[in-house]
Amino acid sequence: MSALARWFLVNGYNVAGYDRTSTPLTDTLSAEGMSIHFQEDVAQIPASFLADPAQTLVVYTPAVPKTHAEYIYLTENGFTLQKRSQVLGFLASRMTTIGVAGTHGKTTTSSMVAHLLRQAGVNCAAFLGGITQNYGTNFLLNEPADDLSTVICVVEADEFDRSFLTLFPQYAIVTSTDADHLDIYGDHNSVLDSFAAYVSQIKPTGILFQRQGLALADKTSAQVRTYALNGDAHQPAAYHAANLRIERARFVFDLVYPGGTITDIRMLIPGFHNVENAVAAGAVALEAGVSPGAVREGLTTYRGVRRRFEYVLDTDEIVFIDDYAHHPAEVQAFLSSVKALYPDRELTVIFQPHLFSRTRDFAEGFAESLSLADHLILLDIYPARELPIDGVTSDLILQRVTSQSKRISTKEALPDVLREIKPTLLVTVGAGDIDQQISALKILFNTNR
Template identity: 75%
Template structure:
């Protein structure tokens, strides 16, 4: 497929974080963009304000007439989350429109540029946005398609400056393993942060996850580079030059790591030397490791060590990734998107290291019935790092209930000194009766919609 004859682009599921980034790319590059999503969100409202026509009813008649009448000039991009019996999906398929998954189109766009792809079952959003910020801060002409809203730019999409030769533009892509989407990418440089078992509703077992990551790294250009977290077994499957990184070991690593003034500070050791005095605004041991990987990729494409330091020191993070909601001398409220046991463990471990003298109250909303079923014991172990745990009901997302699967599978094995299981409507009362000193909300569902209310309640206590 080429874009040469396309004038109109229609999105099924335009409000998704990855879909909206693609929609923005097409809009700023002169295409007319319209789309459907099932719910109104701040992001869809922003897209409408930017000039996109969006509707929220499953209704063929609301697809713009000139899109429907110009089949050859209309590209339809859909997310795998849209069910195959969706009325608009069925209509557009039966009428012979060109339909492409988001990942396919992203692969097409990225192939025109020099691509840095960041993959991993966790860490990829923060790491990819770190890379993008280092490049942008250093004045490198780059585009970025990210899986979260960056705090530095308040967007999930960075547009490159016009260039006669697009191969000179660097494209930073968050390479998503869900639905094997990252197999549309053939990057020049890749980072793989983790290959833990996840999305077993798609893959079935961990071996299939590992096979998919192996296929991804096999697609790195032969003259390219793979930055792989130490301990991952991917080196034999790629034609690229392989470098290992981690918090303390590998060709790229952190040294002299310490916490000063609630900031993680360290030196970045790399084969050519040491970048001293990096002080992250974004907390977390796992984010130091992400910073090592991001710095490594930036050095690989020619960014100077000084510019890497400046980029990392000014990186503010991503919405819902260790995001401070309230921070005073007496009260701290942090929100995080963690939805895998390893992510929950990394977040809570870092939180306890930052505030060793405060009891942590963690509110966790499990995401997906299948993930809860597959990792119930691991979630319980990770959550037990917190002093007090409030466990909400499962957020189903795209799934139907599974008999015998509920948040209780996690709750019964949590070892924290205090724990509660409740619905969202009961949460306020529990917090009122048990005021926290350090509050954390955790999860990938709709728990973020509760943050304004929780912030007010916590701030007023």
């Protein structure tokens, strides 16, 4: 949403908006010239927008409930309302689109692709789902072009509410098709059907880059290329990592592609899953005309996305990392990578479940992945757009976790709990508002040094 808001602002439109809570991002958007309010109140919408419905476009995310007072007012008073995905689809349709989809990894992979193109001098725009560390934004503006089809538009193609079905990409990456958003889809088969519909919309002259093992090849008329973390001796992926190792807490690998090998790519961001994301990003960049040398340079200078394996503290006394993971597979990938990087330290995990329905649907999966922790601290469920569900609490996960040290804590009690544990390796994990605890925890550990 904020990337779209920025596009309209830099193109000369007045922009106002609502969000549920104030965050550093909304503070930045306000400083850039947007009028943002946080109370569900029609009177908070600037009068100039309300005065002329015909000249006001209302862009909304399906995360806004239909009972929202402002949504009801705008719907009933002649305003044009379009979903975020509809507007994004319209803008992307004017350019050559690279769509990055998947239940995990799409934010990192799409921002990697955008960075590779930008570093190589390719005229590109990007609408991303997170704030890139390289550019400090989730939106990259292209240079003016007489023919917009010569501009590459990198889009994070979101499966939530089937939003990605507004996109018709030239190139598409699909990282994963696991069960998620079951409050929207109902079951995993519906998720798979949605991804099948998405890849069927790739232009016939385009290419699908799918993670090896996904069953999408027969769903598209485009070419299909596979990628993977490791090469399979029996059925090797067209693009894969080789000679993967950890050197001085950095992942280093060679990228094998149909035309050769790019050697000694040293990643600034950790994680086995991020190496796999880098393989996908490198694959599509090569196809888009970026040279192997530029791919290597881009991947070695890519600094990641905020709240994706983001180091908060890295000292002799404590390593503190924050991550947005909110699905069992994401948590598993993140924690496994952390433990591989720091095998001699006990791992303390603070996890905030996201959504009552997701907690209910994946309690066993969360428990399995969180059992990688030596010390687990669970916060209450972050509700986001949902009302409570009877019997669904963080205890559903806690009771299934096999770690010996596990507990539920309030946010207020976290400092006391951490003083007791005295962690040397700490991670905060979740997609809710757990990131708002980071500053206080950072101060806590700096004070205790």
